[in-house]
Amino acid sequence: MHFAVFVLVVLGAASAQENPILLASKDFLNDVIAQDKHLTMQYVVHNIGSDVANDVSIDDSVGFPTTDFEVVTGSLEATFDQIPAGANVTHVVVIKPLISGMHNFIPAKVSYKNSNGDELVTFSSFLDNNPILSTTEYNRKYSPHLVDWLIFIALCSPVLLIPFLMWNRSHSKYEALAAKAKKN
Amino acid sequence: MLVFAILAAVVGLISCDCQNPVGESKVYTTTNLPLATETAFVIEFKSQCTDSKLSAVLGSEVLPVYTTPAGLSMISVVKTHKDLPADSYSVDIYDESGIVAYKTFLKEGGDAPKPLQSVAVSHPGVSKEGLPIQSEFIVMVAYLLVWWFANTVKSKISE
DSSP, X not given: OHHHHHHHHHHHHHHHHHSOOEEEEEEEOOSOOBTTSOEXXXXXXXXXXXXXXXXXXXXXXXXXXXXXXXXXXXXXEEEEEEEOTTOEEEEEEEEEESOOEEEEEOOOEEEEEOTTOOEEXXXXXOOEEEEEBOHHXXXXXXXXXXXXXXXXXXXXXXXXXXXXXXXXXXXXXXXXXXXXHHHO | OHHHHHHHHHHHHHHOOOSOOEEEEEEEEOOBSTTOSSEEEEEEXXXXXXXXXXXXXXXXXXXXXXXXXXXXXXXXXXXXXXXSOXXXXXXXXXXXXXXXXXXHHHHHOSOOXXXXXXXXXXXXXXXXXXXXXXXXXXXXXXXHHHHHHHHHHHHHHHO
């Protein structure tokens, strides 16, 4: 019985080794994810099997519905003709979140075929819940605040300018009087 | 003779290599520093060579040309900001025989095979949004100048 199980495991392992085995990673290249700002998604698919993977298709359209995300460049679905054994490929898509708040970055679906034409499916890595900053929050942290500083300077100016102008006026008056007295 | 000419034309059509595979193209490069830890180039184009399997070369790296459901062909590359600085790049497109010749050239040297077509990518580099210097630093320098001026005037009055 044990021997039969052992033979089955070895046969299974041998046949698995002849199949392509794809590992997919999904990552965003952003330090910050914000509403209406570009979010660059990178998908890397590695073939760690010993056979070529055919018709490799990456589909992440479920993870980024069109109601919440807009595609800026690229596509949420891509198809590679082949990924040879030991090779890897990269796919990039740039999207723009239309919403803010926590978003669940679910794994992308990767489907492919082995040399027998059997369809195999795997999923990319999972990015979990990540916050998407609203436009207000992003601007509070990362914008140059030029308007805020101009308002601050405009409000501080009377506090500095009025005493200076008063002093300057009386100083000029006494300087003029002193110069007149010296002349005389 | 006419039959022979027609046959030659048909054979030529069947076996002809696509000379200009890249139709209308769209290029995207990363430009905003806080929004990207690495630089990405994304090239989308309508392939005029639907029967040829295309590959791309950027620098000496071979990249696959893949397709999207919209019928466009795409090339993607991601590298660190240091490896893709602001510059003009040329992405060369090869068909199957061309890329084999290119890989042979990489291994054995000799003359690089001529690509079918090249796509120009002008990358302005990554930078922060807004001013190159933080506004807080500018205001601090301005404040220090005002303080220095006021202090100078006060010292003169005190003399």
